[in-house]
Amino acid sequence: MTTTSPVTENRTARAITDGLEPKNVILAVCLLLGAAQEDRLVGLAWAVHAVVFAAVIPVAYIKYGIRAGRWTDRHVGQRERRLHLIPVIMASVGVAVAAMVVLDAPVQMTALVVAMLATLGAILPVTAFWKISVHTAVAAGAITILTVGVSRWWAAALPLVALIGWSRVALRDHTLGQVAAGTALGCLVAGGVFECLV
Numbered sequence: 031m032t033t034t035s036p037v038t039e040n041r042t043a044r045a046i047t048d049g050l051e052p053k054n055v056i057l058a059v060c061l062l063l064g065a066a067q068e069d070r071l072v073g074l075a076w077a078v079h080a081v082v083f084a085a086v087i088p089v090a091y092i093k094y095g096i097r098a099g100r101w102t103d104r105h106v107g108q109r110e111r112r113l114h115l116i117p118v119i120m121a122s123v124g125v126a127v128a129a130m131v132v133l134d135a136p137v138q139m140t141a142l143v144v145a146m147l148a149t150l151g152a153i154l155p156v157t158a159f160w161k162i163s164v165h166t167a168v169a170a171g172a173i174t175i176l177t178v179g180v181s182r183w184w185a186a187a188l189p190l191v192a193l194i195g196w197s198r199v200a201l202r203d204h205t206l207g208q209v210a211a212g213t214a215l216g217c218l219v220a221g222g223v224f225e226c227l228v
Contacts, residue, residue, distance in 0.1 A: 163212030171220025
């Protein structure tokens, strides 16, 4: 019987945490939902818009914060630092929503970005006292949205959320409770807001 060494386990956990981090999940859900729109090109154009404001700008700001010494890693592991970061991301996503409303974006694409904003709004007050998992919240929300907006078959991807949760716990970035809470929040808030709007 072979056992996995702690070093190998940590490498695997790190690869999962980094590979399925929020920006990558946001990129995937935006493009998948955009491609599922009746006018695929229009859907994908709005997907790129959403990615810029919900992933590219936040990542650029995180990199700026690392260079400025505000935080030490791209996942912003310190809970207190997240209290500064999340409102900045919310402002960026809010601009995306405003543009989508004004320019009459497809309903599902607008609902997706509003769901992202609502999820951030729910995460922020919790983060004031507890380090809820953003990784699992984003992944669970994305899969729920794809299940509602594209196909029920996307529910089969939910085990990926458990895998992400395992990686966060294995790296000691979160507790089991924090990843479970993130999962529940993502499903209920992102999925619920999306379903109400479409």
